[in-house]
Amino acid sequence: MPAVIAENDVSIWNDECGAVYHYPKRYSAILTPGTRVIYYKGKLTDKAFSDQRLSPVPHYFGVAKIGKVYADVKSSKGDLFALIEDFQPFEWAVIAKEGDSYLEPIPPSRASNYWRSGVREIGETTFEEILSRAKLKTFQVSESQGIADSQDFHSRVEGSATSYYGVRYERDPKLRLQAIAIHGVACMGCGFDFESAYGEYARGYVHVHHVLPISEFGGSKSVNPESDLMVLCANCHAVIHRKRDRTLSIEELKRMIRGRWVFEGE
Ligand SMILES: [Zn+2]
Ligand SMILES: [Zn+2]
Known part of the structure; x- marks a missing residue:
């Protein structure tokens, strides 16, 4: 099932968007090789990062695929990291909330803490819905x-x-x-x-x-x-x-x- 992966403006991992993604082991069943993922950023909390984002509000900004997964040897908690493949950034931010509703349906059981999860499974429909609002930029390494x-x-x-x-x-x-x-x-x-x-x-x-x-x-x-x-x-x-x-x-x-x-x- 496709998933959303959150990227923080400040991260202890130094993850590089589109290259490597670190995550706690509780998400290991979600992020397996081949999983299609959409990159997400939460609300801007530090203005210093304004110009590195497409929007200050929670939004989606790219699509990719999970590649090979490795154990992070530096982690004592069993954290993992995945190589990111086929990253394509969006031309503009796809805003996570429209009016009163979110593009990601939130299960009632998780209403209170849904957004705390950095990795969230989304259905095929939601995945397609987000992509339909995006324009893909071809990613080129110059x-x-x-x-x-x-x-x-x-x-x-x-x-x-x-x-x-x-x-x-x-x-x-x-x-x-x-x-x-x-x-x-x-x-x-x-x-x-x-x-x-x-x-x-x-x-x-x-x-x-x-x-x-x-x-x-x-x-x-x-x-x-x-x-x-x-x-x-x-x-x-x-x-x-x-x-x-x-x-x-x-x-x-x-x-x-x-x-x-x-x-x-x-
Ligand atoms: Zn040497
Ligand atoms: Zn060499």
Whole structure:
């Protein structure tokens, strides 16, 4: 059954709309892979967020699908997170309340606390009703949508698919967020953690590396952030791409770090 998922202006999760959604385990039966969801925002409580929303009143602002679900290893309460697929924001806010009635029918048994639930099952009819009032914006990730974590390391053979896809995937904001949600922010090569080394200012900083060898890469294939991407510190990432025509594997990198790595022909 389709569901509504609420996004808060201020969230402890740092969820990124359209990429990753964290939720308490009590919603695990609702948000299963393939579930169609509509994004919802409650009433504006802090004016600082006005310009990041389509409306100050409760509204729906996008549609998506739940992808793979993971246990959040950082949670002691068994929280989960899901990768979000096919996110399409709405062109304008679909307001949740019209006159005295809500687009979401509220079961009488839950009248007093319905809106407290961040995840709510809605019937097919309600789902379609909300969508019928929306205009979908095609979601596009632009290269310039930039990553504050600028990373310019990549092996490349001029004009090759390697350079094109590798760089594109490593910079895609959605894939980056998904990779970080899955892999964390400690370097998978050497274990370096920017926050432990530099403190609060560097929290969450890490490079995302695309590992799929290009020889196995037959054109457009969707990227699996769990198996095709990894997180690396800036040093390991630079070394892995040091030779322009060859990208090291993570095993090669790790052997180098231990000082036992011998590069053939050198
Ligand atoms: Zn490292
Ligand atoms: Zn890389």
